[in-house]
Structure formats: structure tokens, C-alpha cells
Amino acid sequence: MKTVTKIGGQLVFPTQKHKLRVAAYCRVSTDSEEQLVSLATQRKHYEAYITANPDWEFAGIYYDEGITGTKKEKRPALLRLIDDCEHKKIDFIVTKSISRFARNTTDCLELVRKLLELTVYIYFEKENLNTGSMESELMLSILSGLAENESVSIAKNSTWSIQSRFQNGTFKLAYAPYGYDVIEGKLVLQPEQATIVKAMFDQTLAGIGTDAIAKELNAKKIPAKRGTHWTATTVRGILKNENYTGDAIFQKTYTDSHFNRHHNHGEKDKYRVEHHHEAIITKDMFEATQQVIRQRGKEKGALPQDKKYQNRYPFSGVIRCHQCGATFKRRIQGGRNSYVAWCCATHLTDATKCSLKYIKETALKYAFVTMMNKLIFGHAFVLKPLLASLRTLHSDDSITVIQDLDTKLAENAEHQKTLAYLLTKKYLEPAMYQKGNNELLQEAEQWLHQKDSLVDFLNDDNKTVHETRELLQYTCKAKMLTGFDEAVFQQFVEQILVYSRTNIGFKLKCGITLRERLV
Incomplete structure (x- = not known):
């Protein structure tokens, strides 16, 4: 009977005279202080890890901080890493784990295949997986699928937590609309901006268009929320925002199973919290303004309740x-x-x-x-x-x-x-x-x-x-x-x-x- 002995294969890199140019990729998912400390630790680890190998040449560390791993398009450092590989600046990549590299199976396999075509291999430390020695993509597909499921699970838990806070009214806004500041998770009036918001509603009910309002604000050199100039769109956004009545509506947008964000047109439940914060305008004024917007082009000065001029x-x-x-x-x-x-x-x-x-x-x-x-x-x-x-x-x-x-x-x-x-x-x-x-x-x-x-x-x-x-x-x-x-x-x-x-x-x-x- 013939005896067959398996001889373990060695990882073969392209024949080259120079040292293997090795880069590291690391990422943290939030920009909290603890995560940034973790990122700094990872960078020190990889720099020491790569320089300690005499056959390797340090090719840099690429890192994304405070960025989700569910989409490769949202990570500029990763895309820059791939670009440098295409320009033959890197031969080998070291990263902590598949979940740090990509939590999306499709993206992970796509990136690995792309790098294999460039004869650039990846070593995943946690899984002890080297794409240069793989006979198939099966193991990588399974592991990256697990990473994606982990990401989905985290997202679901986060969504459940947020929705629970929606339902019991304890959700804290992270971003304040124009006219307010967020202080300890609560909306607090910003007096100067609140006066401007109130004036916008008054002007709209007086028949002045959003474009004219924006031009007037720009002429007075009053900055918009982010310090930019006003447009009809930004004015209209304020006029259609029910937050100014003191109520808050949560889940106006949602993220689907593919981590894409959409406007909520009834696909998900919305939650209204009345008397959530101090109002700038009354609800009657808000409703009247919405009617004016819907029935644009009416006579200047005509109010929605005043039928004297409507369709005269x-x-x-x-x-x-x-x-x-x-x-x-x-x-x-x-x-x-x-x-x-x-x-x-x-x-x-x-x-x-x-x-x-x-x-x-x-x-x-x-x-x-x-x-x-x-x-x-x-x-x-x-x-x-x-x-x-x-x-x-x-x-x-x-x-x-x-x-x-x-x-x-x-x-x-x-x-x-x-x-x-x-x-x-x-x-x-x-x-x-x-x-x-x-x-x-x-x-x-x-x-x-x-x-x-x-x-x-x-x-x-x-x-x-x-x-x-x-x-x-x-x-x-x-x-x-x-x-x-x-x-x-x-x-x-x-x-x-x-x-x-x-x-x-x-x-x-x-x-x-x-x-x-x-x-």
C-alpha cells in the first residue's frame, strides 16, 4: 500500500530582492476617549511588531477612528490603503481581526479578492488566518459572515435600546435644531436664534417667501446653524420642523438591514413626545405655516384661515x-x-x-x-x-x-x-x-x-x-x-x-x- 505524507506548504510571496513591505490597518468604531487610547495602543503594537521582523520593511499604519465598519466606503484610511496597494507600495497587510477589517461579508471578500489579484496578502491576527496560504475562500467567508452577524446583532441591540428610549420619552437628542442648544441631553433655548426662528414663521404667514427670508438674513450677515449662508431650503427646513412647537418626533429616519439610512415615510413607527422642551411658536402657528407652504402662491398677506383672498x-x-x-x-x-x-x-x-x-x-x-x-x-x-x-x-x-x-x-x-x-x-x-x-x-x-x-x-x-x-x-x-x-x-x-x-x-x-x- 502506498504511503502518502502531507508536506506543509509555506507561504510564498512574489520573488523580490527587497524586503517585504508590510503595513498595518486598525480601526475603532467610536471616537470616545477610551477607544482613542485603544487605537494608540494598536498603532504602537503594530509598529513594534513589523519593525521587529528583519525580513519586513515598515510601510506605515493606516487607521480609521470613530467610523463604522459596516461599509468600506465610509473608511477613508482603508480606501487609501487599497489605493497604495494598487500603486505597488505594499506587499503584505497585518490587521487585528476580520471584524476590524470589515463587518460586511460582501465587502470583505471583495477586498480580499482585489488584493489577491495584486498579490497582496492579509494576516488576521485573531483568527490566525493568512489569505496567502488559503486554498479556498470558504473559511474567510464563514468568519466574515460571523463578523457581519455580530455587527447586525450590535445594531439590533442598539436599535432596540433607542426605540425603548423613544417609547418611554427618555431619548436624548445629540444635535440641536437652530434656535436651541443641547445641554446635558436636553434642548435649551438659544435666545437670539429663537427670535430669528419666530420671525421666520411670522414673515411666512405675512406672505414672504423662503427665498426672500434667506436673502434678508444673509444681508444682515446672520449666520445659519453651521456658520454658513442661508438658502430657501434651510429656511424651509426650519418652517417644517415641528420641534419648534415644543414637541419632538423621533425616528424620522431609519437604517435598513444593509446599513443604509432612509427617511421614514411610514415604514417604521414614529414617536411623538409632547412638551419635550420649551416651544418657540404655538402649534396653531405651526399648522397655519404648513398650510401656507402647501398652498404657496396665494395672495401676499393671506392667512390659511382667511378665505377672503383664497381663489378670489x-x-x-x-x-x-x-x-x-x-x-x-x-x-x-x-x-x-x-x-x-x-x-x-x-x-x-x-x-x-x-x-x-x-x-x-x-x-x-x-x-x-x-x-x-x-x-x-x-x-x-x-x-x-x-x-x-x-x-x-x-x-x-x-x-x-x-x-x-x-x-x-x-x-x-x-x-x-x-x-x-x-x-x-x-x-x-x-x-x-x-x-x-x-x-x-x-x-x-x-x-x-x-x-x-x-x-x-x-x-x-x-x-x-x-x-x-x-x-x-x-x-x-x-x-x-x-x-x-x-x-x-x-x-x-x-x-x-x-x-x-x-x-x-x-x-x-x-x-x-x-x-x-x-x-
Whole structure:
């Protein structure tokens, strides 16, 4: 009988004349003092561990602090490590454990395979596992799967703990909205900011738009929450935040099983805690403001409870000046041969701020009839292709972009933390910190605006399809209009944009804007 003896294989590295260039990767999941001490200990350990081997050359230590391990995209040091491997700067990597390297099985296997293609191997100390001597990925797959399950378990326990605090009202906010400070986990009024918040609600109920409010705040050089300039989006965010009524709503967002964060549109329970903190405005004022926002374009100065001005005329609150953004007001022009006209509110107040003069109401009605007759005649060439494209447009791409923006915002926040840390350690001059931090804040604000726009698009997506279908069904059956039809106008037109006294645009509820010349 033949005797077979197994000869243990040795780890074979690429033939090379120079020493093996070895780098270490370490990570801690929070930025607490204890974890930072642990990180410092790991760095000292690996530097001594690598330099003690005469066949190794120290290639550096890559570390992420205060960053989750569930997503590789959220760890800049790890990505920099992979990039250096691609540029042939590293031959071998040492790390504490699979859970420190990646708590996501897919990411772990993807990174290991990528490094194997580059003939760069990883040694996991805790598991005593070396990817250079593995005959298969089975063991790594099992171990990384366990690491991922551990991460999921931790996340579930954390979620359960948070939800329990939601239910009993003991959850402490970590971030204060504009107008408040967080002191020992409680929201405390910031008097100067609270006055500004109250003024925003007052101005909105007085008919002033969010863009105008933002411009006024910027003109007065009043900084926003993070020291940046105001935009209509940030103002609108304040106006829609129920925290200012003294109540708090928890779990507005949630994290799914793949560690992606989403806005909560009813997928999870929400928790309202009444009288959670001191209010800046009353609940009645908040509700009135929401109605004004929903019914934008109403007459300046009209309150939601005041029906005197609502829909008084077909064009009330609908005509918008493209030059300054103000609403047009109805006026009676002329003497004996008087006629109805609409004029920009800004021009009426100060002609030097807006040069756009009045437009006759009869010209607006004639333009609407012309526009609708064009749609009735050419609906097959305009509306059918639009409806078809909307029906085939999936929101998956938008959701992916939102997730990417969330990733960028998280990375941006980490960069802000890094800058603050360097400043406190006096590694960075205050002027350099201010410059870098302002750039990060502006970048974050831009991404937040993009994200808000995409979320609004997803929420309005079904509505747009419905409105387009309604318009198509009407134009397929309708006869040519012979005069202005108020019911048809209110059914399909959202806004009239006035570009000049001879050129306007009808913004339809289905999302398209059609231009017409005034006669």
C-alpha cells in the first residue's frame, strides 16, 4: 500500500530582492476617549511588531477612528490603503481581526479578492488566518459572515435600546435644531436664534417667501446653524420642523438591514413626545405655516384661515415674476376705459427693484387658450411620449444617488471631526481650520440640497404620472377651446411665469412648462 505524507506548504510571496513591505490597518468604531487610547495602543503594537521582523520593511499604519465598519466606503484610511496597494507600495497587510477589517461579508471578500489579484496578502491576527496560504475562500467567508452577524446583532441591540428610549420619552437628542442648544441631553433655548426662528414663521404667514427670508438674513450677515449662508431650503427646513412647537418626533429616519439610512415615510413607527422642551411658536402657528407652504402662491398677506383672498380670482397667487420672484397682484388700470391687469408686487412697491410692468388679464387668458389648443392638437407628439417616459422611469437610480449622498455627507462629517481634532491638538492653525471647515460646510449644504430635491422628486413621482395621465385623457377627448375656461385652468396649471411683458410660461401640474407669446 502506498504511503502518502502531507508536506506543509509555506507561504510564498512574489520573488523580490527587497524586503517585504508590510503595513498595518486598525480601526475603532467610536471616537470616545477610551477607544482613542485603544487605537494608540494598536498603532504602537503594530509598529513594534513589523519593525521587529528583519525580513519586513515598515510601510506605515493606516487607521480609521470613530467610523463604522459596516461599509468600506465610509473608511477613508482603508480606501487609501487599497489605493497604495494598487500603486505597488505594499506587499503584505497585518490587521487585528476580520471584524476590524470589515463587518460586511460582501465587502470583505471583495477586498480580499482585489488584493489577491495584486498579490497582496492579509494576516488576521485573531483568527490566525493568512489569505496567502488559503486554498479556498470558504473559511474567510464563514468568519466574515460571523463578523457581519455580530455587527447586525450590535445594531439590533442598539436599535432596540433607542426605540425603548423613544417609547418611554427618555431619548436624548445629540444635535440641536437652530434656535436651541443641547445641554446635558436636553434642548435649551438659544435666545437670539429663537427670535430669528419666530420671525421666520411670522414673515411666512405675512406672505414672504423662503427665498426672500434667506436673502434678508444673509444681508444682515446672520449666520445659519453651521456658520454658513442661508438658502430657501434651510429656511424651509426650519418652517417644517415641528420641534419648534415644543414637541419632538423621533425616528424620522431609519437604517435598513444593509446599513443604509432612509427617511421614514411610514415604514417604521414614529414617536411623538409632547412638551419635550420649551416651544418657540404655538402649534396653531405651526399648522397655519404648513398650510401656507402647501398652498404657496396665494395672495401676499393671506392667512390659511382667511378665505377672503383664497381663489378670489382665477389668477390669484398663481402669477410669478421671473425677474424678482414676487407674486403678481390684480389691479384696475385706466379711467373711463378701465381694464383688469396684473402687476408684479415688487414693481408696485419699488419700480427700481423690478422693471416688469403690468400685463392685461385678457392677454393671459388668450395665451392660455392658445396653449391648451396646441396640446389638444398635438397631444400624441407631446404628452404620450412624456407619459411613457415617466412610466418607465424607475426611482432606483434616485435612491442610489441619495444613498451616495448620505455616504458623502457621512464622510464630510468625519472630515469635519478630523479638522476639529487637529485644531484642538494644535496641529492646525485656526485660519487654516476655518478655511477648510467652511469649504466642508458649503459642500455638505450643497449635498443636502441635492438630497432634499431628490426626496421631493421621489415623493412627487406618482403625482406627476397621475397629472400627466389626466392631462392626456382630457386632450384626447376635448374639443378646441373657444374661450377661457376657469375650471380647465385650475385643473392643469400650477403657475404662470412671467419672463417679460410679451413672453410667459405655463407651468403645468404634470411638471412641464410651456411658453407662449402675449398678444
